[in-house]
Amino acid sequence: MILDQTKYLFITTFLFxxxxxxxFLNRKNIIILLMSVELMLLAINFNxxxxxxxxxxxxxxxxxxxxxxxxASESAIGLAILIIYYRIRGAIAIELINxxxx
Amino acid sequence: xxxxxxxxPLIGCFFSGMFGRILxxxxxxxxxxxxxxxxxxxxxxxxxxxxxxxxxxxxxxYPWIDSELFDxxxxxxxxxxxxxxxxxxxxxxxLVHIYSTSYMSHDPHQAxxxxxxxxxxxxxxxxxxxxNFVQLFFxxxxxxxxxxxxxxxxxxxxxxxxxxxxxxxINRIGDFGLALGIFVIFATFKTVDYAVVFSLVPYYTxxxxxxxxxxxxxxxxxxxxxxxGAMGKSAQxxxxxxxxxxxxxxxxxxxxxxxxxxxxxxxxxxxxxxxxYENSYLGLSILTIVGxxxxxxxAMTGVLQNDLKKVIAYSTCSQLGYMVFACGLSxxxxxxxxxxxxxxxxxxxxxxxxxxxxxxxxxxxMRKMGGLVQVLPFSYTMILIGSLxxxxxxxxxxxxxKDVILEIAYANYNFSGIVGFWLGLLSxxxxxxxxxxxxxxxxxxxxxxxxxSMQQAKDAPFALGFPLFxxxxxxxVVGFCTKELFIGLGTPYWNNAIFIxxxxxxxxxxxxxxxxxxxLPFIVSILAATLSFFLYKDMMSLLFAIYKTNFGHKxxxxxxxxxxxxxxQNELVSVSLLRLGYSTTYKLIDKGFIELFGPFGxxxxxxxxxxxxSNLQSGLLNxxxxxxxxxxxxxxxxxxxxxxxxxxxxxxxxxLLLIAWLVILL
Numbered sequence: 129m130i131l132d133q134t135k136y137l138f139i140t141t142f143l144f145x146x147x148x149x150x151x152f153l154n155r156k157n158i159i160i161l162l163m164s165v166e167l168m169l170l171a172i173n174f175n176x177x178x179x180x181x182x183x184x185x186x187x188x189x190x191x192x193x194x195x196x197x198x199x200a201s202e203s204a205i206g207l208a209i210l211i212i213y214y215r216i217r218g219a220i221a222i223e224l225i226n227x228x229x230x
Numbered sequence: 231x232x233x234x235x236x237x238x239p240l241i242g243c244f245f246s247g248m249f250g251r252i253l254x255x256x257x258x259x260x261x262x263x264x265x266x267x268x269x270x271x272x273x274x275x276x277x278x279x280x281x282x283x284x285x286x287x288x289x290x291x292y293p294w295i296d297s298e299l300f301d302x303x304x305x306x307x308x309x310x311x312x313x314x315x316x317x318x319x320x321x322x323x324x325l326v327h328i329y330s331t332s333y334m335s336h337d338p339h340q341a342x343x344x345x346x347x348x349x350x351x352x353x354x355x356x357x358x359x360x361x362n363f364v365q366l367f368f369x370x371x372x373x374x375x376x377x378x379x380x381x382x383x384x385x386x387x388x389x390x391x392x393x394x395x396x397x398x399x400i401n402r403i404g405d406f407g408l409a410l411g412i413f414v415i416f417a418t419f420k421t422v423d424y425a426v427v428f429s430l431v432p433y434y435t436x437x438x439x440x441x442x443x444x445x446x447x448x449x450x451x452x453x454x455x456x457x458x459g460a461m462g463k464s465a466q467x468x469x470x471x472x473x474x475x476x477x478x479x480x481x482x483x484x485x486x487x488x489x490x491x492x493x494x495x496x497x498x499x500x501x502x503x504x505x506x507y508e509n510s511y512l513g514l515s516i517l518t519i520v521g522x523x524x525x526x527x528x529a530m531t532g533v534l535q536n537d538l539k540k541v542i543a544y545s546t547c548s549q550l551g552y553m554v555f556a557c558g559l560s561x562x563x564x565x566x567x568x569x570x571x572x573x574x575x576x577x578x579x580x581x582x583x584x585x586x587x588x589x590x591x592x593x594x595x596m597r598k599m600g601g602l603v604q605v606l607p608f609s610y611t612m613i614l615i616g617s618l619x620x621x622x623x624x625x626x627x628x629x630x631x632k633d634v635i636l637e638i639a640y641a642n643y644n645f646s647g648i649v650g651f652w653l654g655l656l657s658x659x660x661x662x663x664x665x666x667x668x669x670x671x672x673x674x675x676x677x678x679x680x681x682x683s684m685q686q687a688k689d690a691p692f693a694l695g696f697p698l699f700x701x702x703x704x705x706x707v708v709g710f711c712t713k714e715l716f717i718g719l720g721t722p723y724w725n726n727a728i729f730i731x732x733x734x735x736x737x738x739x740x741x742x743x744x745x746x747x748x749x750l751p752f753i754v755s756i757l758a759a760t761l762s763f764f765l766y767k768d769m770m771s772l773l774f775a776i777y778k779t780n781f782g783h784k785x786x787x788x789x790x791x792x793x794x795x796x797x798x799q800n801e802l803v804s805v806s807l808l809r810l811g812y813s814t815t816y817k818l819i820d821k822g823f824i825e826l827f828g829p830f831g832x833x834x835x836x837x838x839x840x841x842x843x844s845n846l847q848s849g850l851l852n853x854x855x856x857x858x859x860x861x862x863x864x865x866x867x868x869x870x871x872x873x874x875x876x877x878x879x880x881x882x883x884x885x886l887l888l889i890a891w892l893v894i895l896l
Contacts, residue, residue, distance in 0.1 A: 152852040155852055222851050223850065225849075228849055
């Protein structure tokens, strides 16, 4: 059973890292950025569910459901911002989003 | 009465300085002359009381610095030495005041001038009447300040400004030595009172003091430090360069500075500290060597000066050398005797020179004079008396002190005595040479001046002539009249004011020298005077031929430029010090290190760092994401895994990481 646990956890961590690297390696498209965020949230959901099963506790699945709704609303708001941004600027390439500098 | 001697000149200074505009030049002259003259009369009275009746007076006037062991009050000591000086100072000062009323009559700042003169007299009186070293130092500095003000009297002249600054700065070098000497005295004796210090000296003759890990004899150290002070004030070799430049002031100022007041302060200090100097063999030797070297140097330099006042200035320097080496030979009474006599004939010489310059419309160059004996017979008589007294012509004032100095030098059977005698003898020769050169070139040679200035030249008016007349009479008779009083064998006059170790007394040996030695200074003087007269009268072409040769020209330049002392001083000391001040302390330290590690460098560092840090925010989202990730990672690792890592990794490595991080930021 422990071996299975490791496999699951390996997959979730790997997914999370893919999402993370998607955020800061990606320089082209802001939609990919949002998708990477979604991917990270999914990885975390997966992780919560795995631990919920493993620890035999309902709380993890509860949280997973909650995060599912939060992720849905977050991507809705994110896409809305994106559309407004696109209306103004006419482009959504990340490398062009550098108006605010330190 | 005693305090009035000091107070009167101060009152005169105050009224002529503060109310000069109200009082008018005549009123100022009246007040200041009256004040100084009263001071002179009281000084005469004090000589009677202190000198003749043997009642030294000590007055504790008011406490000044009173802090535990350190107790320096405004207190005054009138012993024989002080009152002798008092009479000289106030007498010369009175005459100079009278003289200035005429000499400065066309000057718009006469009130200021009189005020400074009175202040000078007051400062000098404070110096000589002090009964502790701190008060002496007060007078010492005040005299320096007054000399600055007076030399710089015509403050619009650049050369006067420069000369005054030079006088002040070179005097300050000496004052530094004097201050150190007073510090050592206080550290040793725990007091600055003359009476206590001098009575304790015999107990300290074997004590030593450590300076820079050298073990030095205590008394000798004090003596040398005090002598450095005296060197500055009394223009001894090395610190003498200010004195000839001080000629930039008006002539009465030169008379006051060179005759009675300022330059005598150094000699006075040495005589006052006879109790110290007697206990230091090395100190006495240094006095003798430096004094005789000064006498010789200045006399030789005076020979080839062309400025009327510079010649007399160098003769002052030379006579001061005589006084100092008389002190070095333990004959303090002879030294002060010469000091007083010198005051009379040097004041006479300066004031006569002033009257010549005044008559010739401020012409100072001797080469543009000549033939003045027809025009200015009175000044000629006076300057002749002064010069004869200066060269020690028999039965004039200078004879009684100067020849005694040479005799006692010969009677001292040690190295410094011999050096002093021969150098002194040579200087006596040079002295009479330049005295007669001055007289010949100014009065007897063919007229070389401008016709216009010759035509309007007339002899001194009363206010100018009266001081000359009085000083002339003094130069004739004072030496004879006071010889027995001051340096007579076993004279009771000095009455503990001067101390001489019994084994240093040579005045009896000096009485029994061979007649030839006693005649020698006279013969040398007369020969030199005759030689000078004939050289300049008949052998002018020979002198010119010598001057035209290569060596002669170089020699002339060398002596005329004061043995290049000024050049050496400027190029070796002043310039290098200025350069040090500019390039090292100013550019390297003040504007360099301190600025770099202080305000300028720090602000630049903060700016640079903040700029670098803010550059991290490039505006690109993925960069921000990266930094957020790195930050989270760092803190997670630090918080959760630090305990685990620190077992395997040395903690100090994190400091290295931190420094590397800072370097990247910078």
